[in-house]
Amino acid sequence: MKQFTYTITDALGIHARPAGLLVKKAAEFKSTVTVDNGVKKGDAKKIMSLMMMAVKQGHNVTFTIEGEDEDAAAAALEAFMKENL
Amino acid sequence: MGLFDIFKKKDNALVLGAHMKGKCVSIHEVPDPTFGEEILGKGIAVIPSDGHVYAPADGVISTVFPTGHAVGITTPDGAEILIHVGLDTVELNGAPFEIKVRAEQSVKKGDLLLVADLEKIKEAGKNTITPVVICNSDAYAKIEAFTDKEVVPGDDVMKLAK
Numbered sequence: 001m002k003q004f005t006y007t008i009t010d011a012l013g014i015h016a017r018p019a020g021l022l023v024k025k026a027a028e029f030k031s032t033v034t035v036d037n038g039v040k041k042g043d044a045k046k047i048m049s050l051m052m053m054a055v056k057q058g059h060n061v062t063f064t065i066e067g068e069d070e071d072a073a074a075a076a077l078e079a080f081m082k083e084n085l
Numbered sequence: 086m087g088l089f090d091i092f093k094k095k096d097n098a099l100v101l102g103a104h105m106k107g108k109c110v111s112i113h114e115v116p117d118p119t120f121g122e123e124i125l126g127k128g129i130a131v132i133p134s135d136g137h138v139y140a141p142a143d144g145v146i147s148t149v150f151p152t153g154h155a156v157g158i159t160t161p162d163g164a165e166i167l168i169h170v171g172l173d174t175v176e177l178n179g180a181p182f183e184i185k186v187r188a189e190q191s192v193k194k195g196d197l198l199l200v201a202d203l204e205k206i207k208e209a210g211k212n213t214i215t216p217v218v219i220c221n222s223d224a225y226a227k228i229e230a231f232t233d234k235e236v237v238p239g240d241d242v243m244k245l246a247k
Contacts, residue, residue: 016125023124024124047126047167048157051155052147052157056151
């Protein structure tokens with residue numbers, strides 16, 4: 001299991017476009033990817049699940065990645081978050 | 086087994102109604118790759134002539150964006166429908182949107198979800214084209230779109246079959 005926490009810097013939070021791109025990225029890996037903002041948990045492979053979390057700027061989100069390719073997935077997702085959110 | 090049982094063969098298809106009045110077009114015509122390239126899922130879009138937005142199917146409101154520009158509905162059979170009013174309208178911080186529903190509320194097909202001020206959206210330099218996408222498109226074996234026609238709310242625009 002791999003974990004990392006990221007603080008959202010994007011002024012608009014996780015809205016439709018970044019949610020779609022994040023799902024696309026998470027879907028490249030076999031591992032399960034759970035996102036937790038301390039209030040709600042979401043599945044990073046499901047767009048509606050992510051958007052229901054209503055993650056805003058300044059929120060801390062913790063990613064938990066589990067599976068055979070968890071190392072690569074964690075690295076790719078952390079890079080994605082830094083670049084896009 | 087009566088004669089009528091033959092006709093009761095279950096058709097699990099879900100037919101979605103148009104969410105707005107206007108011209109219904111292919112999702113590929115939406116000039117934003119998030120929608121046009123189906124990153125959020127398969128769907129259709131309406132180039133609206135009226136800002137009233139209605140529920141395309143029965144369901145529960147799964148999410149209302151704080152800015153009021155997008156609404157998610159989950160139907161009883163699990164279809165995750167996202168209605169996104171205009172493009173890049175998240176940047177308008179809610180000004181042109183009057184939301185009529187709240188998260189976890191049940192809605193019926195045709196219920197009013199929100200009212201958008203199309204003129205304000207245009208004045209802000211944004212496109213008013215309004216896509217409806219099925220976020221869990223992978224859960225369906227076949228998604229048909231009935232596009233390239235003028236629609237009024239409730240007209241058949243999509244058919245989802247498992």
